[in-house]
Each structure stands twice: as structure tokens, then as C-alpha cells.
Amino acid sequence: MRTSLKLGVNIDHVAALRQARGTAYPDLLAAAHCCAAGGADGITVHLREDRRHIQDADVWRLRRDDRLPLNLEMANTPEIVRFALRVRPAEVCLVPERRQELTTEGGLDAAGQVRALRPTIRRLQAAGIVVSLFVAADRRQLAAAAALGAPVVELHTGAFAGARSAAARRRTLDRLIRGAELAHALGLKVNAGHGIHLDNLDDILRMPWLDTLNIGHSLVARAMFCGLTPAVREMRRALRAYRGGM
Secondary structure, three states: OOOOOEEEEEOHHHHHHHHHHOOOOOOHHHHHHHHHHOOOOEEEEEOOOOOOOOOHHHHHHHHHHOOOOEEEEEOOOHHHHHHHHHHOOOEEEEOOOOOOOOOOOOOOOOOOOHHHHHHHHHHHHHOOOEEEEEEOOOHHHHHHHHHHOOOEEEEEOHHHHOOOOHHHHHHHHHHHHHHHHHHHHOOOEEEEEOOOOOOOHHHHOOOOOEEEEEEOHHHHHHHHHHOHHHHHHHHHHHHHHOOOOO
């Protein structure tokens, strides 16, 4: 059966370009409007503790514009949680964060942080925010997400995207497929993201039960050659091939 797969666009790298020179451009709101024009279903930004790209004011502007639902990626830290409760985006995705990493390198250890995550999830949900956990396709992590009451998981596809051999790609893809099946069986909505681009999309689309793919870096990179709206539109067309899995 054909299943409509949604596209969330992460615009962190638009902000990274702006921050490289400390200018007022490129404008994040204009980028979000380009994504909407290309057919995106949502906008994702990661407000890091060190504010290396996305700034507090960016999140406020995107939330007030409200042209597309806003998904705020964030670490479970008191300051950022307080900020999220003030802004009230449509969705919060709780992610691991290390200052020295270039990008999010792995999934959240939900199983090892149950005591810390539970009150945060409850506070966010009480504010009407949908909570997602960015986790590896691992049975222990998925079971913890379900036990914590988070209705959504985003499966970390980075290991697959970074695999250096065909055998490694097969192993990591099989793990993602099994993880999506288990997450669905546990009653979780299944998203996926990290390192997805047009050249590896066909394999990603073999994952069953997907609701949303969150894609950022590859779309911003593609936009350098064709523009952001056409890049999003191109990815949006490619997602039409999704049939719900194997």
C-alpha cells in the first residue's frame, strides 16, 4: 500500500553560513518560506547550548511565523527545557549533545537516562508539545522510549549513511528496518534522520512504518547549485516512491 511520507527540513546549516561571517543573512525565515514553497511538511532546528548556529531569536521568529510546524531539537538541559516551554514548538526532539562534535554523532541513551528524561517529557507534554526521542534502532532504547511515554522516535540513520562498505550498509539498514518494525509494534510513531541524501534514499525508503524523514545538510548543499525551493521540491518528489516498507 502506498503511504505518504512527510519531509521535515533542518535549516541549521543555513544558520551556520550566516554565523560564519556574523551577518544578518541568509535569513532563516526566508529559508523556511523557501522550504514551504518546495513542499516541506515541517521545519527542524537544533538549538545547541553553545549557539553555534541557531540562535534563540531564530526559534522565536520561526515559531511566530508558524507557516510550517516547528520541530525543535534540543538536549535535556534545564536552560533549554525552560526555553522550549516558553516557545512551545509543535514538537521537541530530545537529542544527545557534546560541545566538541561537528554534528549529532549518535542516538540518545534513553535507557540509561530514564530518571532524567521522564520529568522533562512530562513537562513538555503538559505544555502541549509532542515529544520525540532521537535514538538508535536498538531494542533496549526503543523499549525505554515506549516506557517513558514518548509517542515518537526518530531513528538515527547516521551509521547507515556513513557505512564504508556494502556489507556494513546492509547490516545497518537491516538494523534500521528491524528497529522501525519494533518501534511500530511498541505503538511509537517512526521518524528517521541523519545523513540522508538522494543517493542513499532508495535504501532508506525500505524502512517500514515511516512517518517523517528529517533532512538538512544534503538539502542545503544541493541548494547551492539549484536553490533551496527546487532542492526541497526534488526531495519531495523522490519521497513519492515510498510504499510503506518492504
